[in-house]
Amino acid sequence: MFLINVVFGFWLLCVPTSLRLVSGVEIVKSHPRDNIWHEKTDHHDQLFIVNKDIAPDGFQRSTVLAGRTPQDASFPGPLIAGRKGDRFTINVTDLLTDPTMDRSTSIHWHGLSQKTTNYADGVAFVSQCPIATNHSFLYDFGVPDQAGTLWYHSHLSVQYGDGLRGPIVIYDPEDPHQDLYDVDDESTIITIADWFHLTSLQLLAALVVPNADATLINGNGRYVGGPDTPLTVINVEHGKRYRFRLIDMSFDAFHGFSIDNHNLTIIEVDGINTLPHTVNFIEIYPAQRYSFVLNANRPISNYRIRALSNTGVGAQNFTNGVNSAILRYVGAPEEEPQTSQPLSSDVMIFREGDLHPLENPGAPGNPYPGGADLVLNFTLGFDAEMVLFSMNGVVFESPTVPVLLQILSGAHHAQDLLPKGGVHTLPPNKVIEINFFGGDAPAGPHPFHLHGHAFDVVRTSDSSEYNFKNPVRRDTTLVAMKNQTTIRFVTDNAGPWFLHCHIDLHLSLGLAVVLAEDTRDTKKDDMIPADWKGLCPIYNSLTPSQLP
Structure with missing residues (x-):
C-alpha cells in the first residue's frame, strides 16, 4: 500500500x-x-x-x-x-x-x-x-x-x-579494423528474420513451438508452396573487400548462415571488436550480431547466401530458393545462383569461445570460478502443464507499475520491488558473476540478453572450461539445457536492466528477471523527462476495448 x-x-x-x-x-x-x-x-x-x-x-x-x-x-x-x-x-x-x-x-x-x-x-x-x-x-x-x-x-x-x-x-x-575492408555502408547490412503468417498473439495463444513460414533476408523471402517472389540481391564488385553487418532479428528461430564459395572473417560481435577469426559458416541466434569481412575475389557470378532456419521452412533446405538470397558480382547475369554448399568436411564452424575481444581483453574479478564480489545463480525451469518458463522457480510477470518508477518512488530493496521474486538488486561498482544453469528448459539453446551492459562469457554453453584471460565479450549469449553458462560484468550503470531469453515467446512465458543496479543512485543518475512521466497515466486510462 x-x-x-x-x-x-x-x-x-x-x-x-x-x-x-x-x-x-x-x-x-x-x-x-x-x-x-x-x-x-x-x-x-x-x-x-x-x-x-x-x-x-x-x-x-x-x-x-x-x-x-x-x-x-x-x-x-x-x-x-x-x-x-x-x-x-x-x-x-x-x-x-x-x-x-x-x-x-x-x-x-x-x-x-x-x-x-x-x-x-x-x-x-x-x-x-x-x-x-x-x-x-x-x-x-x-x-x-x-x-x-x-x-x-x-x-x-x-x-x-x-x-x-x-x-x-x-x-x-x-575503427581499428578499417584497413581490412573497403566498403561499409547501408548496402552491407544483412538482416535475417523468421516470418510467420499468423500474428504473434496467435502464436503465443497456441502455446507450442512455432514453425517459421519463411526466412527473410533484408525483408525478402519465400514460403513453401508460395510464389517465386524476388529474392534479395546484394551486389559486390570484384576485387573489393566488404564489411558485412549481420543482424539476426528473429522472433524464435536461429539460423545457419553462409555464402557459397566465400570465407567470412569475423571482426565484431554484438558491438565489440574482436580479433579477426575466419570461418565459412556462422550459427546465429535471435538478437546476435556479427561483422565479417568478405573478399570479393571469386569468379564473377551469382552465389547463394544461405540462412537455414532450425524450424518450419528450414526442413525444406533451400528448395526453390527458400532460406536464401543472392550475392551478385557486378557483371554477372541476373539469374539465381547455381552454386553449392561446401562439403561437410570443408565447413569451418566456430565455437563462441573461439572469439576474443580486440581491446581490453580479460574478465573483471579474480581468475577463478566465484572470483567476483557477488555471485548469482539462475536455474532455468519449465512447467509443461502450465506451459510456463521460470528462473529459480519464479515465472516473470510484468508489473503494472514500471520497475524504474517504483525505484524513483522510493523502493530500493528487492523485497519491495515488483514483480515479487523477479527483481534482484545489485550494489554499485562491483564485479558480478552470473551462473546460468540450463536445467530442464526445452526449446533451446536460449539466447540470453542483458540490457545496459556487454559482459564477458567466461564459460560458454558448449564448454566446461573457464576463460578469464580473453573471453568473448558480447550482450547476447546462449544457455543450453543441462549445461552451464557463466558471465561477468561490473555494475557501473545505475537502473533496472532486463535480463531475458530473446526468443520472444519464452520471454512472454516467464523467462526473465530484472537486475536493479544501484537503486539508491538511480534517481540522481537518470534525469527523467516530463514526457516519460506522462506515459503511465495515458496508458492506464485506456479502456479494455483499446487493448491489446
Missing part, C-alpha cells in the same frame, strides 16, 4: 498536460567511407509505428512496422545511423489501429548501454509504460563510447514478431 500511495503522489505532481507533439526533423546519415563526416552530432529523427499489409514472401498479412513517415513504413524498418559520440533524439509516434495485434508500443535500442538514460531503454513495464496509440514519446540518448552493429525492436509483449524491428549502426571514424 505504501508503494501505491507513493507512486500515485509522484504522478499527481509530475504529469504534464500533454505529451510532446510530433516536430520537424533533420535526418543525418553518416558512413565512415564518406570523404567527409558530418560535423553535426545531434541526430533528430522520427519513427511512425503503423499497421500495414505487406507480402514479403508472397503471403499478404497485416503487420506492425516503423517508418520515417507513415507511408514509407517497411520491413525491416529504416536504418538509424550515426557515429561514436553522437546524440539521438527519436520521436516515436504510435498510429496503430489493428485490434488483432498490440496497439500500444515501446522501442528498445538493442545493444546501447543507455548510461544515465535508463528511461530511454524502451522496455515496457521495466523502464517505461507503453506508448498508447495516437500518442508519441521522444527517446533522447547518447552513444559517447560505443560503436558497432545494433538494432531496434518493440519491447512490448510479443509485438516485434509482427514486424517492428530495424537496424542501427554506430560507425567509428577510428
Whole structure:
C-alpha cells in the first residue's frame, strides 16, 4: 500500500498536460567511407509505428512496422545511423489501429548501454509504460563510447514478431579494423528474420513451438508452396573487400548462415571488436550480431547466401530458393545462383569461445570460478502443464507499475520491488558473476540478453572450461539445457536492466528477471523527462476495448 500511495503522489505532481507533439526533423546519415563526416552530432529523427499489409514472401498479412513517415513504413524498418559520440533524439509516434495485434508500443535500442538514460531503454513495464496509440514519446540518448552493429525492436509483449524491428549502426571514424575492408555502408547490412503468417498473439495463444513460414533476408523471402517472389540481391564488385553487418532479428528461430564459395572473417560481435577469426559458416541466434569481412575475389557470378532456419521452412533446405538470397558480382547475369554448399568436411564452424575481444581483453574479478564480489545463480525451469518458463522457480510477470518508477518512488530493496521474486538488486561498482544453469528448459539453446551492459562469457554453453584471460565479450549469449553458462560484468550503470531469453515467446512465458543496479543512485543518475512521466497515466486510462 505504501508503494501505491507513493507512486500515485509522484504522478499527481509530475504529469504534464500533454505529451510532446510530433516536430520537424533533420535526418543525418553518416558512413565512415564518406570523404567527409558530418560535423553535426545531434541526430533528430522520427519513427511512425503503423499497421500495414505487406507480402514479403508472397503471403499478404497485416503487420506492425516503423517508418520515417507513415507511408514509407517497411520491413525491416529504416536504418538509424550515426557515429561514436553522437546524440539521438527519436520521436516515436504510435498510429496503430489493428485490434488483432498490440496497439500500444515501446522501442528498445538493442545493444546501447543507455548510461544515465535508463528511461530511454524502451522496455515496457521495466523502464517505461507503453506508448498508447495516437500518442508519441521522444527517446533522447547518447552513444559517447560505443560503436558497432545494433538494432531496434518493440519491447512490448510479443509485438516485434509482427514486424517492428530495424537496424542501427554506430560507425567509428577510428575503427581499428578499417584497413581490412573497403566498403561499409547501408548496402552491407544483412538482416535475417523468421516470418510467420499468423500474428504473434496467435502464436503465443497456441502455446507450442512455432514453425517459421519463411526466412527473410533484408525483408525478402519465400514460403513453401508460395510464389517465386524476388529474392534479395546484394551486389559486390570484384576485387573489393566488404564489411558485412549481420543482424539476426528473429522472433524464435536461429539460423545457419553462409555464402557459397566465400570465407567470412569475423571482426565484431554484438558491438565489440574482436580479433579477426575466419570461418565459412556462422550459427546465429535471435538478437546476435556479427561483422565479417568478405573478399570479393571469386569468379564473377551469382552465389547463394544461405540462412537455414532450425524450424518450419528450414526442413525444406533451400528448395526453390527458400532460406536464401543472392550475392551478385557486378557483371554477372541476373539469374539465381547455381552454386553449392561446401562439403561437410570443408565447413569451418566456430565455437563462441573461439572469439576474443580486440581491446581490453580479460574478465573483471579474480581468475577463478566465484572470483567476483557477488555471485548469482539462475536455474532455468519449465512447467509443461502450465506451459510456463521460470528462473529459480519464479515465472516473470510484468508489473503494472514500471520497475524504474517504483525505484524513483522510493523502493530500493528487492523485497519491495515488483514483480515479487523477479527483481534482484545489485550494489554499485562491483564485479558480478552470473551462473546460468540450463536445467530442464526445452526449446533451446536460449539466447540470453542483458540490457545496459556487454559482459564477458567466461564459460560458454558448449564448454566446461573457464576463460578469464580473453573471453568473448558480447550482450547476447546462449544457455543450453543441462549445461552451464557463466558471465561477468561490473555494475557501473545505475537502473533496472532486463535480463531475458530473446526468443520472444519464452520471454512472454516467464523467462526473465530484472537486475536493479544501484537503486539508491538511480534517481540522481537518470534525469527523467516530463514526457516519460506522462506515459503511465495515458496508458492506464485506456479502456479494455483499446487493448491489446
